[in-house]
Amino acid sequence: DQQVKQNSPSLSVQEGRxxxxxxxxxxxxxxxxxxxxxxxxxxxxxxxxxxxxxxxNEDGRFTVFLNKSAKHLSxxxxxxxxxxxxxxxxxxxxxxxxxxLVFGQGTRLTxxx
Amino acid sequence: xARVTQxxxxxxxxxxxxxxxxxxxxxxxxxxxxxRQTMMQGLELLAYFRNRAPLDDSGMPxxxxxxxxxxxxxxxxxxxxxxxxxxxxxxxxxxxxxxGELFFGEGSRLTVL
Numbered sequence: 001d002q003q004v005k006q007n008s009p010s011l012s013v014q015e016g017r018x019x020x021x022x023x024x025x026x027x028x029x030x031x032x033x034x035x036x037x038x039x040x041x042x043x044x045x046x047x048x049x050x051x052x053x054x055x056x057n058e059d060g061r062f063t064v065f066l067n068k069s070a071k072h073l074s075x076x077x078x079x080x081x082x083x084x085x086x087x088x089x090x091x092x093x094x095x096x097x098x099x100x101l102v103f104g105q106g107t108r109l110t111x112x113x
Numbered sequence: 114x115a116r117v118t119q120x121x122x123x124x125x126x127x128x129x130x131x132x133x134x135x136x137x138x139x140x141x142x143x144x145x146x147x148x149r150q151t152m153m154q155g156l157e158l159l160a161y162f163r164n165r166a167p168l169d170d171s172g173m174p175x176x177x178x179x180x181x182x183x184x185x186x187x188x189x190x191x192x193x194x195x196x197x198x199x200x201x202x203x204x205x206x207x208x209x210x211x212x213g214e215l216f217f218g219e220g221s222r223l224t225v226l
Contacts, residue, residue, distance in 0.1 A: 006155070036217075043117070043204055043217030044156070089156060099144055099208050099215065100169065105155035 003027045004092050006104035014112050019077040021107050023090030026071065030092040034101065035064060035075045038087045047088075048075070051095075080111045115139045117218035119205050125224045131193040134221045136205030137186055145188045146206040146215065147173075147180055156204070162188065163210055195225045 005024045013019045021035075031052035036044035050057040050064045050073070057064050063076045077084055087108045091101040118137040126132055138145050146161040160170035165182040173180065177199075179191045192199055202222045206215040 002154070004155075041219065043206070043219050045217070046214045091156075099146075099210065100158065100161065101215065102158070103148070103156035105153070 002105070003030075004090055004102050004104040006088075006090055006107050008107050009105070010108040010110070012110045012112060013080050015082060016079045019075075019080045019084065019109055019111070021075040021077075021088050021090075021109065023073050023075075023104055024071055025073075025092050027092070027102075028071070029094050030102075031095055032093045033064070033066060033073050034091045034093075035062075036089040036091060036103075038089065038106070044089055077109075080109075082111050082113060085109060085111045115216075117205055117207050117216050119203075119218035119221050121221055122219065123222045123224075125226065126195055127226050128196055129194040130225075131191065132195045132199075132223060132225075133192075134190045134203055134205075134223070136188040136190075136207075136218060138188065138205070138207030139216055140186075142207035142209055142216070143185075144208045144210045145182060146208075147188070147190050148204040148206065148217075150202040150204060150220070159190070159203075192223075195223075197225045199223060200225050 034049040035047040037047045038044040048062050066073045087106045089106045090104040120135045144163045147159040148156045159173040160180040162182050182188045202220040204220045206217045208215045
C-alpha cells in the first residue's frame with residue numbers, strides 16, 4: 001500500500017525551463033511534506049519542506065505547492081540547471097511522528113543543455 | 114564535517130549468508146533510521162530508534178532481519194539468512210529529536226546472488 005506516490009519515474013527538461021515534479025498521497029493524516037534530492041552513489045539530502053497550514057513555500061529556485069483537497073504536492077524548479085539532474089523523492093509525515101517519513105518511489109530528473 | 118557513515122559501501126554475497134551493515138550516526142543525533150531503496154517501492158522505512166530504543170520496526174521482515182543499537186555511536190542491521198530479494202541499497206539516517214532534518218549516509222549496496 002503506497003501512501004506516497006510519484007507516478008512519473010523520469011522527467012526530461014531543457015536547461016533554463018521549468019521542471020515540475022508531482023507527488024500524490026493517500027493518508028489524510030499527513031501534515032508535513034518534504035522533498036529530498038539524491039545524486040548517484042550518495043544519500044538523499046533535504047531540499048525543501050511545507051506544512052499543511054501553508055499552500056506554498058519558496059526557497060530560491062525551488063517552490064513547493066500543496067493542494068490538500070487533492071492530496072497533491074508539486075516541486076517547481078525554475079530555471080532548471082544541469083546540476084539539478086538527480087532523483088527527487090517526495091516524503092510525508094505527521095507532526096506527531098514528524099521524523100517517520102514515508103517516501104515515494106522517486107522521479108529521475110534530467111536537465112538537458 | 115559531520116556526516117552519517119555506513120559500512121560496507123558494497124557487499125556481494127551468496128544466498129543464505131549472514132550480512133551485517135553498520136552505521137555511525139552524527140554525534141549528538143538521538144534518532145536513527147534504516148531505509149531500503151528499491152526500484153518499485155522507493156525508500157522504505159525498515160526501523161528506527163530513539164535514544165537507542167527501538168520505536169518502530171514494522172517495516173522489517175522479522176524472520177530474517179534484525180536491527181540494534183549497541184551504543185549511541187553504532188547502529189547495525191543484520192540479515193540472516195540473506196535472499197536474492199534483499200538486494201537493494203540500504204540507507205541509514207540520523208536526526209535530532211525534537212523534530213529535525215534527517216541526514217542520510219551514502220548507503221550500503223547489497224547484492225545477494
